[in-house]
Amino acid sequence: MRLMEPDRQSELNALRPDLLRFARLQLRDAGAAEDAVQETMLAALTGSHSFESRSSYKTWLIAILRNKIIDIIRGQSREVAASSLADDEAGDDLLNESLFDRRGHWQPETRPGRWADPEASFEQQQFWAVFEACLDHLPAKTARVFMMREFLGFETDEICKETGISSSNCWVVLHRARMGLRACLETKWFAGAGT
Amino acid sequence: MLNCSQATELMSQEQDRPLALSERIGLRLHVLICTGCANYRRQMIVLREACRRFGGWDSR
Numbered sequence: 383m384r385l386m387e388p389d390r391q392s393e394l395n396a397l398r399p400d401l402l403r404f405a406r407l408q409l410r411d412a413g414a415a416e417d418a419v420q421e422t423m424l425a426a427l428t429g430s431h432s433f434e435s436r437s438s439y440k441t442w443l444i445a446i447l448r449n450k451i452i453d454i455i456r457g458q459s460r461e462v463a464a465s466s467l468a469d470d471e472a473g474d475d476l477l478n479e480s481l482f483d484r485r486g487h488w489q490p491e492t493r494p495g496r497w498a499d500p501e502a503s504f505e506q507q508q509f510w511a512v513f514e515a516c517l518d519h520l521p522a523k524t525a526r527v528f529m530m531r532e533f534l535g536f537e538t539d540e541i542c543k544e545t546g547i548s549s550s551n552c553w554v555v556l557h558r559a560r561m562g563l564r565a566c567l568e569t570k571w572f573a574g575a576g577t
Numbered sequence: 578m579l580n581c582s583q584a585t586e587l588m589s590q591e592q593d594r595p596l597a598l599s600e601r602i603g604l605r606l607h608v609l610i611c612t613g614c615a616n617y618r619r620q621m622i623v624l625r626e627a628c629r630r631f632g633g634w635d636s637r
Contacts, residue, residue: 488613497623514631556593
């Protein structure tokens with residue numbers, strides 16, 4: 383499919399909410415997210431590429447948006463300082479305590495089970511709504527570091543540089559994020575998916 | 578011998594840095610005897626794949 387100018391405009395409008403949600407999750411700042419999406423749309427309209435499908439068009443848009451977000455993050459001061467990550471840590475010991483027994487082994491009720499057919503889940507829109515809700519549920523700064531790593535493709539040393547936290551702290555934050563996201567997906571999706 | 582709490586830390590870190598040989602061996606032995614952690618490890622891979630798709634690295 384070759385998207386022509388008017389079609390592209392309407393595709394762009396249709397995809398706008400998705401772009402905005404992505405930017406908001408990452409930036410946690412409605413104004414900055416709006417700016418990033420605005421710039422992305424402008425860039426998209428001036429480019430003249432052809433696309434195989436709607437999803438490849440979306441992938442291309444997200445790639446532009448990702449770069450805009452990276453620019454915004456690079457331009458910001460180091461606001462995720464180690465000290466401010468402390469707010470996020472309050473619930474962490476609680477989380478660990480309820481997951482593991484005194485010897486550090488899984489509690490019988492928290493031991494991870496098998497997730498049935500993740501590929502089939504990826505096909506369902508409802509899964510992505512749950513995934514997004516779970517991301518949104520993570521403490522803001524934890525989510526930010528996690529998304530820099532997983533969505534923006536930063537290496538951990540870059541994350542350290544941009545946020546001013548140490549690598550060991552970065553690993554702890556990423557671990558906490560994955561732990562939280564896994565637990566959320568397990569409860570809200572996979573446990574009920576007839577596993 | 579690693580416990581599950583330590584093993585989950587390593588299973589996160591193996592996505593961010595190359596583990597030392599001793600860490601890899603410790604983790605491999607632990608996962609061999611612990612189904613909870615073996616599942617956890619698979620789920621870490623699912624998470625990464627989900628992030629790739631959600632982030633538009635692959636079309637979906």
